[in-house]
Amino acid sequence: MKRLNLTLTSLYKNQKGFTLFEVMIAITILAFIMVSVISVTETSQTTADRVIGEDRELLQIETAMSRFEWDFSQIYSPLYFSHKTDPSGFTEEQIPAYEQLIQHYQGNERFSGISYEGIPIPIINSDEKNEVIFLTMSNRRKMQNIKNSHFAWVKYSLKSPEENTEEEGQNLIREFVTKDIFSKEEIDWDDVKDQILLRKVNKLEIEFWDKKSKKWNSNLRAVADGKSLLRGVKLKITYLNPDNNEVYSERIFRPLFPSFEPENMYKFLNEKPDPAKDQSGDDI
Numbered sequence: 502m503k504r505l506n507l508t509l510t511s512l513y514k515n516q517k518g519f520t521l522f523e524v525m526i527a528i529t530i531l532a533f534i535m536v537s538v539i540s541v542t543e544t545s546q547t548t549a550d551r552v553i554g555e556d557r558e559l560l561q562i563e564t565a566m567s568r569f570e571w572d573f574s575q576i577y578s579p580l581y582f583s584h585k586t587d588p589s590g591f592t593e594e595q596i597p598a599y600e601q602l603i604q605h606y607q608g609n610e611r612f613s614g615i616s617y618e619g620i621p622i623p624i625i626n627s628d629e630k631n632e633v634i635f636l637t638m639s640n641r642r643k644m645q646n647i648k649n650s651h652f653a654w655v656k657y658s659l660k661s662p663e664e665n666t667e668e669e670g671q672n673l674i675r676e677f678v679t680k681d682i683f684s685k686e687e688i689d690w691d692d693v694k695d696q697i698l699l700r701k702v703n704k705l706e707i708e709f710w711d712k713k714s715k716k717w718n719s720n721l722r723a724v725a726d727g728k729s730l731l732r733g734v735k736l737k738i739t740y741l742n743p744d745n746n747e748v749y750s751e752r753i754f755r756p757l758f759p760s761f762e763p764e765n766m767y768k769f770l771n772e773k774p775d776p777a778k779d780q781s782g783d784d785i
Contacts, residue, residue, distance in 0.1 A: 565698035579616035581758035632658035701741035
């Protein structure tokens with residue numbers, strides 16, 4: 502029993518705890534580990550925020566470009582597959598029918614005339630360098646079994662933000678009109694609700710492809726048949742990203758209609774009868 506007590510006493514005396522110095526070293530190491538973890542976490546969060554911001558910025562410009570592509574790719578004009586009516590090729594019996602068709606579009610600010618088939622030819626407007634107005638077939642029914650035309654007048658332009666805001670630059674907006682497509686009255690775009698596609702735009706340039714000169718031209722009036730027929734549009738947009746750094750984006754858009762020369766139907770009207778053929782067209 503005495504020997505057991507001595508043994509327990511010896512073991513008790515040999516037990517040692519951590520010294521204050523050892524505890525301070527452990528706390529210091531733990532502090533370094535915590536700082537490293539916090540630093541890595543903050544770096545990851547900063548990277549995530551930056552990537553999200555870049556994605557949001559990219560999504561905005563891509564959405565704006567995709568919206569314009571959807572409208573312009575379905576721009577409508579019968580001149581893509583026909584040609585403008587030339588009354589000089591008509592007979593005296595055909596002139597009254599032509600005059601009856603054309604009177605509705607004479608003096609119409611939206612249409613320049615009719616095609617050979619009597620289809621109205623919409624006018625493409627770009628009086629300002631940073632706007633364009635055209636007729637598109639991109640309008641789609643939002644609900645089934647409702648009366649809604651596929652046609653709509655659409656306008657893209659720059660507009661200054663409201664006075665009570667502190668936004669820099671201008672807004673790229675889209676305006677859409679689906680009612681009274683063939684009306685003679687001008688569209689009051691000030692009464693049309695606008696859709697903001699891109700904010701903080703410093704500059705918007707619209708250029709049109711001139712098939713005759715094989716060049717891009719910012720003046721639509723100088724483009725051959727530009728008021729009624731377009732083969733391509735180039736958008737140049739300069740805007741500010743979330744960090745207020747200037748970004749430049751350029752994109753080219755083309756209509757879905759194939760590029761070909763419509764057959765001149767007047768050659769059949771002006772063609773002199775061949776005495777070698779009878780009325781059925783068969784050789785005598």
